[in-house]
Amino acid sequence: MTLAPTDLILSAGSMMSVPVLDRLRPAREAGFAGVSLMGADYQQMVASGVSAEDLRERAADEGLVVTEVEGIYLGLPGREPGPTMPASLAQLLKGMDAPRYLAVAVAAGASSITVIDMFDGAVDIDQAAEAFANICDRARDLGLTVQLEYVVGGGIATYADTCEVVRRAGRGNGGLMIDSWHLFRGNVTLDELARTPGDRVFGVQINDGPPPTDADPLREMTKGRLMPGEGIFDLVGMIRTLDAIGSKAPISIEVFSDTLSALPADEAARRCAETTRATLHKARG
Secondary structure (H helix, E strand, O other), X not given: OOOOOOOEEEOHHHOOOOOHHHHHHHHHHHOOOEEEEEHHHHHHHHHOOOOHHHHHHXXXXXXXXXXXXXXXXXXXXXXXXXXXXXXXXXXXXXXOOHHHHHHHHHHHOOOEEEEEOOOOOOOOHHHHHHHHHHHHHHHHHOOOEEEEEOOOOOOOOOHHHHHHHHHHXXXXXXXXXXXXXXXXXXXXXXXXXXXXXXXXXXXXXXXXXXXXXXXXXXXXXXXXXXXXXXXOOOHHHHHHHHHHOOOOOOEEEOOOEHHHHOOOHHHHHHHHHHHHHHHHHHHHO
């Protein structure tokens, strides 16, 4: 099932407090076309005796698809977490190796994986491109696409560098995941976004954010995001720019938020859908 730019995906990051299978009906009732899966989700599934194939079947029963497996580690050697990263998160990220989770993606019926590097210190662009190309080659043999996500404060220092990694890798199944949090917290301008080849935008995640503070940026990123329309990000401009460059990627809402996590699953999914649709309506009419 190929999703269109008008389709909505409920990102795992918006529902981290809810077991994966318990997200499906709220997602369907809120009008989402798909859901994503993260490494922590899969580990919880395995501990509960739920397989990736089970998730695929249950999602299909609800008329949904599993769109992607998120947070795959780029795999460069010698990478270590920064001083503010919790040990549990660092361990999870290091365990998100491509070979294992490519197989999970296939079993879950996903069409793509998203690759990141959140560890400390800048990486070499050529080495990053080689690692990304290797993952793309493995994924291509399985019929999957691969999205490299720029993460502010991560190993690929800028959005421009992230685009360059994808360009140098030169793989047809390799593209970009654009997350509004990292775009705007990374001070990426809409003019810079407009120079992105639209056919390399494989995924889009939206969320909003408050004015920057001196607080721990990692904690803010993983616990303090806002719903679309509740913060300072120019999401309307971002969507219009992506449309103008010819992006065909569906829209995912990814709001890591303690406030959202405290809501019942059906209310959380409904709020995600309503705020995203309101933003898209402002952008597209």
